[in-house]
Amino acid sequence: MNNQATSKIDPTPTDWSGDVMQRRIKQRYAAERRFKALGLGAILLSASFLLFLLVVMVGNGFRGFTQTELPVEIDFPALTNGAQPAQFEGPDAESRIRSLGVQDIVNGSIEIQYGNDGTDLFSAGAWTSVQSAILKNPSVLIEKTTFYLPVESELDVAYKGSGNPEVEKKITELGDQLSTGFNGNFMGNSDATDPMQVGIWGALKGSLITMFITLALAFPIGVAAALYLEEYAPKNRYTDLIEVSINNLAAVPSIIFGLLGLAVFLNIFGLPRSAALVGGLTLALMTMPVIVISGRNAVKSVPPSIREAALGIGASPIQVVFHHVLPLALPGILTGTIIGMARALGETAPLLMIGMRAFIAKPPDGITDPSTVLPVQIFLWSDEVNRGFVEKTSAAIIVLLVFLLTMNAVAIYLRNRFETRW
């Protein structure tokens, strides 16, 4: 009976070189080739999208850093009744220059050179660059000086290649006088109504302050929470509940954090609207779960043998955590922090909820001053009707990307430094 059973289940000998087997091998190779091709295709596709984005952004955005200029010769000695450079040095030089009436001097000079309608050719704020030039170097006052002043926005757009026929005509009239120069205002100014005068500095500074607040709150609290949950907390229903809650928080849509910020920070605590402080607090709420999750994983991946080694020579639990576990987990925690901070930097929705979409024409001086941030500024400019804002939007996107890359580069540098030290 035993023999019978054996013979029944005895399989036919495997034919390793038979047709069936060959076909199977061919199919296997084909499947592998297909998968490789798919993967390569995916990478090429995403690389081409990225390239397209970068080319378009840099192409458009580059023009945002330049401006079209016309030369204006200003005869300072005649127009200022012989004001001496020495008058405009010292602490209250600015107010004295203001009393000089630079705007009238500039407009007068423009009218002499370009006729009575000449001022229409120039950006309304063109005179401010003359004023700041005097402030920087009062010695220009002693002689006739030629300034290259920004033209008005439509002319600028047309000269850069996409204007309407009426403006094109003006360009041919002006001919060689027009030139392209570096737009010094863009990195130094804040939001304005005239696209020739807008700048990104206000939003950049707002972003810097907001990110600093976010990091200062989310990083220590997130790391402390991760360490407590992994190293100290007992494993029971309550800690399970906390874990589930944190995982859910990381997946909550950001606009809900904005509503939370509005309800808690503005309505209950009465913090000022549109302030970097509230923006930072709100983004910290959003970033913290990401840091906690990555921090817990990093702490978990520290080998238990290191903890045992430290405990075995009489390190107290807190010494084990701060001398061994945290330094070893830090690279992993920093990776999570980079992801969280990058997301926070690009976030617009929650900040709109706490009033950061206001028109802010002055860079913030402190954490409670009204401010805006880069992505919100981009969002606002992209909504503008004036065509001059298109290139400014692209330029602002470039600034945002450079900021993001710088932030990540610093974090990655820190991460690698800690990795080699330990």
Place this chain on the structure above:
Amino acid sequence: MDDMTSGDIQESGVSSAEGASQSISAGDGPPKMTTRNVNVFYGEKQAIDNVSIDVNMDNVTAFIGPSGCGKSTFLRCLNRMNDTIPIAKVTGDITLEGEDIYAPQMDVVQLRARVGMVFQKPNPFPKSIYDNIAYGPRIHGLASGKDELDHIVETSLQRAGLWNEVKDRLQDSGTALSGGQQQRLCIARAIAVDPEVILMDEPCSALDPIATAKIEELIHEIRGKYAIVIVTHNMQQAARVSQRTAFFHLGTLVEYGVTTDIFTNPTEERTRDYITGRYG
């Protein structure tokens, strides 16, 4: 080590056979550590059943037994490393120099400095060789200056027989050493805090025979300066390095006595079966 009376051995055999464990002398001199009626539970499961053993300074004590017999668990009771496992529960009395180590007033951090431990897998800190050794003295404040710390590092490495191999590269990472060197580094690290007892949990199981021989030689050299307890799977190793051997089986202490007696003339059937390779 050879002066133990046959009566002692007899007693040990009888006591463990009956399960009513009695104290077992560690030989000459007062015992460094004593354990009485120790039970360890992992939740519902009992891992150690009523074990009593004394350990003294002169002898290397070896714990042998098949996998899962509780010898490592018992070893980890001696410096309260089991505290890190939340479900582990230890009953019975364990003393170090007459002090109950499970008493509430016992500081577990200090206890672990006094009862050092070397683990199965070499686990140097991912720091320099120097910092590996200096870490213990630093956290316990054993050195008052850089010179003293240097001195501790040097003597510890010398005692562990590693000094000549690493003296020119103390700032290299400890993890860059070979497995055997890493394990000797771990022993040096344990020695550096000047412990009274050193527990070794299968210190050679991850090492090749040459590295193993060096560790065994090292154990011989430091015997007498520290009370040494070693857990091993390797019966030849137990025979080579120890003067007292305890045989564990299924959580109970089967037999404890002079190593030569255990290996040549065991009282218990189970011990004989194990050392002759019939099971385990």
